[in-house]
Amino acid sequence: MNNFDSSSAPLKADAVIVGGGWVGSIMAKELTEAGLSVIVLERGPQRKTALEGAYPASIDELRGNIRKYLFQDLSKSTFTIRNDLYKQALPYRRAGAFLLGTGVGGAGLHWAGCHFRVIPEELYLETYLNERYGKATCRNSLIPQDMLVQDFNISYPELEPFFNKAEKIFGTSGEAYKVNGKIIGKGNIFAPDRSEDFPLPALQETYSGTLFREGSEKAGLHPYTIPAANASQAYKNPYNCEMGACNFCGYCSGFDCYVYAKATPNVNILPALYPNPLFRLIDMAHVLHIDKSKDKKRATGVTFADLKTGKTRKVKADLVILGAFSLNNVHLLHLSKIGQAYNPKTGEGMVGKHFNYQTISTSHIFMDKSQQINPFVGAGGSGVAIDDFTLQNLDAEKLGFIGGSALWVNQSGLKPIRAALSHNPEQGRNWGADFKKSLQDQYQHSFAIDSHGNSLAYRNNYLDLDPTWKNAYGQPLLRISFDWNQNDIKMNHYITDQIPEIAQNIHARKWNLNKLSGPFNVSDYKTTHLGGGAIMGDNPQTSVVNRYLQSWELPNLFVIGASAFPHGITYNPTGLVAALAYWSAAKIKETYLKSPGPLCRD
Known part of the structure; x- marks a missing residue:
C-alpha cells in the first residue's frame, strides 16, 4: 500500500x-x-x-488448463482456507479445488457454458421444507441443529x-419441455414452465450422452439435453453481438473460444x-x-x-x-x-x-473395447442429465438428508495431458509401458458421470x-472456513449409488464409483x-x-x-x-x- x-x-x-x-x-x-x-x-x-x-x-x-493463463495470480492475492474454527488457515497458493x-x-x-x-423449490427452501414436512418435523428432526x-x-x-x-x-442452445403450459419438446420434464423456447436448438449429442440417455431410460428415468451457452448455430443476440457455431473442439473450460461459439x-x-x-x-x-x-x-x-x-x-x-x-x-x-x-x-x-x-463427485464407466467414445470431442455445455434425484423428487424425511443432485454426462473434451494426469491403470504399474498401454485402452472406451448437487449452509x-495473512496491498486476506457436512455426504452417496443400474443397462464391463468424503481437500478440483x-x-x-x-x-x-x-x-x-x-x-x-x-x- x-x-x-x-x-x-x-x-x-x-x-x-x-x-x-x-x-x-x-x-x-x-x-x-x-x-x-x-x-x-x-x-x-x-x-x-x-x-x-x-x-x-x-x-x-x-497454456490453458495446466499453466492457467486466464486465472488469478495467487502469489499476489488469494484466500486462506481451513476446515474448522480451531485450525490455522493457510493461503491457497496453487489452483486446485476452484x-x-x-x-x-x-x-x-x-x-464451460452449462446454462x-x-x-x-431451491428459491424458497425453508418455506418448502416447512410446508412439505411440517414445521415441527423440520425443527425437531429433519434439519440438523447447525444447518442454516x-x-x-x-x-x-x-x-x-x-x-x-x-x-x-x-x-443458449437447448430443448424445452413446456412453454406457456404447453408441452412442446423432449426437454426436462421436471423443469418449470417457460415463456419462450430456447433461442437455439440443442447441441448434437456425443456418444457418451447417447449411452447415458439409453441407460437412464431403461431405468425408468427422464434424461434431457443439458442447456448450453455454446451456440449450436451462428447467432446474433439482441445486442447485435454475433456468435459462431460450436465445432466441438473440446477447448471451452479454461479457454477463450476461437470460433466465438461460447457465450x-x-x-x-x-x-x-x-x-x-x-x-x-x-x-x-x-x-x-x-x-x-x-x-x-x-x-x-x-x-x-x-x-x-x-x-x-x-x-x-x-x-x-x-x-x-x-x-x-x-x-x-x-x-x-x-x-x-x-x-x-x-x-x-x-x-x-x-x-x-456445491457437492460433486465423478464416477467412471468402462465400456467394451469395441465401443469408441471419442472423448476428445466435446463442448463445455454438451451432455445429457437426469433430475430424478433432485430436491423436489426425493423424500428427505425417509432418506435422512435434505437436498438432491442431478446426474449427468458432460463431455467437454478430454485433452491429452489431463487424461494422463487423471489416469489410474486397472492393473500394473502407474508409469512406463504398463501405464501407456492402460491409458491407450481406457481413453477411447470410458466416460464419466457426475453427481452434481446442492450444498447447504x-x-x-x-x-x-x-488475522495473520495479507495480500500484496497490505490488506488481510479473506479466510474461508469450510468442510463437507454429513447431510451433503449422505446425499451424494445415495445418488451416486444410482449409477450402477444405469451402467448395467448399457452393458458396461466395469464402473468405478467416486463418492464425496471429508475433510474438504483443496488440492483436487471440485x-x-x-x-x-x-x-x-x-x-x-x-x-x-x-x-x-x-x-x-x-x-x-x-x-x-x-x-x-x-x-x-x-x-x-x-x-x-x-x-x-x-x-x-x-x-x-x-x-x-x-x-x-x-x-x-x-
Missing part, C-alpha cells in the same frame, strides 16, 4: 461497477441504456477474443422473464458497450475498499490501486455496484466495514455467513478476514461454484442485501452475484446469477433512479 501514490484527481461517473465479468457487463449495459455514465473497474488485464482466442494458441492445453478468473470477462471467460435456470436454511425471498415466476432475457443474450461477456455484451461514450472500462484496477460518506449512510465511490501507474485513485459515483466474483464481493464488504461481520460463536452478524459450495462454514456471504433476504437481521440485491446498510450500494445465495443450488450458478443481475438492473431503472433510496423496508 505504501508504494502507491494517491495524488491523482478522482474520476467521476454516475455509477461505478467493481468487476468486468458477467455481472459487471450486464449492469453496465443496462445502466448505460438508462443514460448513466458508468466506469467498470477490472483488476486483471484487458482480454479480447480476437487476441486471447486466436488460433492455435487458444487451444494449447499446457479456479479464480481474472481479467476482463472474469469467470465468464473461462467457464441452467434453477429448481424453483433460508429462502432467497424471490420466486421463479418473478425471475422467469430475466432467465429468458439472459438466454437470448447468451445464445462470454467479451463476445456477447462488451462489443455493444465499447462504442458507447457513457461507458469506460479500466483494467488493472484492483479495488481496495468502498468509500463512505462521513455519516456512513451512503457509498461515495471506491478507492482502487492502478496497477499500471502505481497510484491509488478514487472513483466518485452516486451508485456503487459490486459485481465481482462471490468471494471478492464479501471480501470488499469486510475490508470496507459494511455490515456486521459474522461471529460463528454467537451467531451474530451476517457478512460472511451462509458460505456455501452451516454455522461453521463462513468467510471472515484472516467446482468454482462458491456462494453466500452477502445473502439476500427479507430483513437486515437475516440478510446483507434485500430482494433487489440492494445493501440494507447503504441504499446506493448493490451487491450482485452468487454471494447472494443463502445455500448452494443443484445446477451451475451462472444462469441464476445473470437472471438476478437483470432483475436488479430492472428495479434500479424502474424505481431507484426515479427516487433513490431503500427499495424494501425491514
Whole structure:
C-alpha cells in the first residue's frame, strides 16, 4: 500500500461497477441504456477474443488448463482456507479445488457454458421444507441443529422473464419441455414452465450422452439435453453481438473460444458497450475498499490501486455496484466495514455467513473395447442429465438428508495431458509401458458421470478476514472456513449409488464409483461454484442485501452475484446469477433512479 501514490484527481461517473465479468457487463449495459455514465473497474488485464482466442494458441492445453493463463495470480492475492474454527488457515497458493478468473470477462471467460435456470423449490427452501414436512418435523428432526436454511425471498415466476432475457443474450442452445403450459419438446420434464423456447436448438449429442440417455431410460428415468451457452448455430443476440457455431473442439473450460461459439461477456455484451461514450472500462484496477460518506449512510465511490501507474485513485459515483466474483464481493464488504461481520460463536452478524459450495463427485464407466467414445470431442455445455434425484423428487424425511443432485454426462473434451494426469491403470504399474498401454485402452472406451448437487449452509462454514495473512496491498486476506457436512455426504452417496443400474443397462464391463468424503481437500478440483456471504433476504437481521440485491446498510450500494445465495443450488450458478443481475438492473431503472433510496423496508 505504501508504494502507491494517491495524488491523482478522482474520476467521476454516475455509477461505478467493481468487476468486468458477467455481472459487471450486464449492469453496465443496462445502466448505460438508462443514460448513466458508468466506469467498470477490472483488476486483471484487458482480454479480447480476437487476441486471447486466436488460433492455435487458444487451444494449447499446457497454456490453458495446466499453466492457467486466464486465472488469478495467487502469489499476489488469494484466500486462506481451513476446515474448522480451531485450525490455522493457510493461503491457497496453487489452483486446485476452484479456479479464480481474472481479467476482463472474469469467470465468464473461462467457464464451460452449462446454462441452467434453477429448481424453483431451491428459491424458497425453508418455506418448502416447512410446508412439505411440517414445521415441527423440520425443527425437531429433519434439519440438523447447525444447518442454516433460508429462502432467497424471490420466486421463479418473478425471475422467469430475466432467465429468458439472459438466454437470448447468451445464445443458449437447448430443448424445452413446456412453454406457456404447453408441452412442446423432449426437454426436462421436471423443469418449470417457460415463456419462450430456447433461442437455439440443442447441441448434437456425443456418444457418451447417447449411452447415458439409453441407460437412464431403461431405468425408468427422464434424461434431457443439458442447456448450453455454446451456440449450436451462428447467432446474433439482441445486442447485435454475433456468435459462431460450436465445432466441438473440446477447448471451452479454461479457454477463450476461437470460433466465438461460447457465450462470454467479451463476445456477447462488451462489443455493444465499447462504442458507447457513457461507458469506460479500466483494467488493472484492483479495488481496495468502498468509500463512505462521513455519516456512513451512503457509498461515495471506491478507492482502487492502478496497477499500471502505481497510484491509488478514487472513483466518485452516486451508485456503487459490486459485481465481482462471490468471494471478492464479501471480501470488499469486510475490508470496507459494511455490515456486521459474522461471529460463528454467537451467531451474530451476517457478512460472511451462509458460505456455501456445491457437492460433486465423478464416477467412471468402462465400456467394451469395441465401443469408441471419442472423448476428445466435446463442448463445455454438451451432455445429457437426469433430475430424478433432485430436491423436489426425493423424500428427505425417509432418506435422512435434505437436498438432491442431478446426474449427468458432460463431455467437454478430454485433452491429452489431463487424461494422463487423471489416469489410474486397472492393473500394473502407474508409469512406463504398463501405464501407456492402460491409458491407450481406457481413453477411447470410458466416460464419466457426475453427481452434481446442492450444498447447504452451516454455522461453521463462513468467510471472515484472516488475522495473520495479507495480500500484496497490505490488506488481510479473506479466510474461508469450510468442510463437507454429513447431510451433503449422505446425499451424494445415495445418488451416486444410482449409477450402477444405469451402467448395467448399457452393458458396461466395469464402473468405478467416486463418492464425496471429508475433510474438504483443496488440492483436487471440485467446482468454482462458491456462494453466500452477502445473502439476500427479507430483513437486515437475516440478510446483507434485500430482494433487489440492494445493501440494507447503504441504499446506493448493490451487491450482485452468487454471494447472494443463502445455500448452494443443484445446477451451475451462472444462469441464476445473470437472471438476478437483470432483475436488479430492472428495479434500479424502474424505481431507484426515479427516487433513490431503500427499495424494501425491514
